[in-house]
Amino acid sequence: MSEHPDCALVRRGYTAFVAGDMDTLGELFTADAVFHVPGDHILSGHHKGREAIMGLFRRIGEETAGTMQIQIETILADGRGHVMSFHTTRADRGDRGLEMREGLFFSIAGGKITDIDECVEDIDELNAFWR
Template sequence: MSEHPDSALVRRGYDAFGRGDMATLGSLMMSDCAYHLPGSSQVSGHYKGRDNVLSLFGRLFELTGGSLRVVLDGVFVDGRGHAVTAHKWFAEREDRGIEMRGGLLFTIVGGKISDIDECVEDIDQTDAFWDAPG
C-alpha cells in the first residue's frame, strides 16, 4: 500500500521544517498560504502569504535559539484535500522549556498547502512560554 500524496507532502514539510530548510518548505506551499497560530501570545495570530508564514517560522527558531523541534507521530488524510497531524514539540527559551503535544490541520489544493491551523494541548501554557522573557 503506497502513501497518499497528501500524506507524503505533509511529511516532506515536517522534514524540511526540522532541517530548517525554508526553501523546500516554501516550495510546498501556495503563495497565499495561511497559518493560524492559537492563543494570545506575541506569536499568535493569522499569517497570510507564504513569505509571512516562513517569517513566522524563522521568528520561532530565533525566539528559541534554534532549539525548537517537532517529532511527528502521525499523518491522517481524508482524500479530499485535508490532512491532520499529531506531533510533540519541544523548545527552550532562556531557563524555560516546553514539551507539548499538538497537531496541524492542513488544507491542500492542487498538491500544495493552502492553509494550516495549529492546535496545541494547552493554550495557556503555550502563551506563557512564548511571552516569557527571553
C-alpha cells in the same frame, strides 16, 4: 501500502522544517496560504501569505535559538484535500522549556498547502512559553 500524496506533502514539510530548509518548505505553500496560530502571545494570529509564514518559521528558530524539536506521531488524510498531523514539540526559550502535543489541520489544493490551523494541548502553557 503507499502513503497518500497529501500525507507525503505534509511529511516533506516536517522534514524541511526540522532541517531548517526554508527553500523547500516555502515551495510547499501557495503564495496566499494562511497559518493560524492559537493563543495570545508574540506568534499567535493569522500569518497570511507564504512570506509571512516563512517569517513565522524564522522567528520560531530565532526565539528558541534553534532548540525546537518535532517528533511526528501520525499523519492522516481524508483523500479530499485535508490532512491532520499530530506531533510533540520540545523547545527552550530563555529560562523556559516547552514539551507539548500539538495537531495541525492542513488544507491542500493542487499539491500545495493553502491553510494550516494549529491546535495545542494546553493554550495557557503555550502562551506562557511565548510571552
